[in-house]
Amino acid sequence: MGNTQQSMREPPRNSRKNEEDSSFTCVICIEALPQNKKFKNKKRCVHPFCLDCIAKYIEVKVEDHLTEVKCPGLNCKKLLDPLSCRSILSPQLFEKWCDVLCDSAVLKFDRVYCPFTDCSSLILNECKDNIRRTKCPNCKNFFCFNCKRPWHAGFHCSENGELRDRNDILFAKLVERKRWTRCPSCNYCVELLKGCLVVKCRYVAFLLLHVLILLKL
Template identity: 50%
Template sequence: MGNKLQKPKQSKSETQEPDVDFTCEICIEPVDAKNKFKNNGICKHNFCSDCIAKFIEAKVVEFNVANIDCPALDCKFSLDPLSCRPILPHQLFDKWCDLLCTETVLQKYEISKRTYCPNPDCSALVVNECNNKPSKSTCPNCKKDFLFQVPEWMACRISVSSARVDMLCRKSVAAEPSDAVPPLPALACSSPFSTFLPYLPIQTSPLQ
């Protein structure tokens, strides 16, 4: 019998909905279609690029958040960093990338294999990638030598009593800025008192 005629398949560009002007769900302002933020097709909400950029800045600068969720209510997806790159200042995007890298390291290496450089002008995260117990390490960032020790507060969530945690956190209130480093959300200790602290103390020691 004769072959049936088949409709030609539409290209991806033909099946996509055309961009139209919209109202941003954050600032509630009319926005030109070209300024709509596109999250790499992961989720499609009506957000303008300016609002998303400000949202990311608040998460990164004020809260040190690495994995940033979409601001839409009930949306379970995260913002795609590469889709956000064109709308962010270079310095902000670099800081976000640093947070993402740190988060990856924290998930990959157990507490006993990571510490922070005690140099107050550095405080970089340092990882022991070998299976030994190093007595001396060199910071890959500032190149200074120091004794590799795991700060006590880093293990407080799993190995220290709540009373000990409270004492550590209270001691850090009086710490000088040069003796402290900004805490990471993944390392926040279990004491409720710690939520009021801007810094947590360094317990590692530089080599003289």
């Protein structure tokens, strides 16, 4: 009878063992928690953290504008996967984390805003080349990536401010359409009709290579 009462008071050893196996201890809050409260870092690392601690940890890092949030495990260099963390974060915090990641990606490239007042779209130079003539993908207007002004065909960036009236703008478009080249010495326009690519400017006897100068304009 005594043995029967004792067995009713104490759970079976196998039951206690299964309960221990189904729990874990969070290394941040040092609480014993069930397995369904354990954070899973999408096959990157298996350090035992609870969902609440990881969520608070990420919030602190995002508030500090850190894009790469590393696992809080000692000496662990694995990164936390944003998609794996989405379900444990508030929509506002996850959106802010995404904004921080986007801002970090943008800062890696040269960037300008479209100079046209009715547009102002952000444009990135992802090819890392020294570009000038740029077409805005939003408003479809052309502008100079270098001086951040509307495209000034036939004029250097330093001369762009000298465009005073509609005739100057029309002439600049004519220079571009005719593929004329401006002499770097006297600024007169030169047209190559035929023959050698090396052109001699008749005004100052300045030799220039038509194709190379054309590419620089």
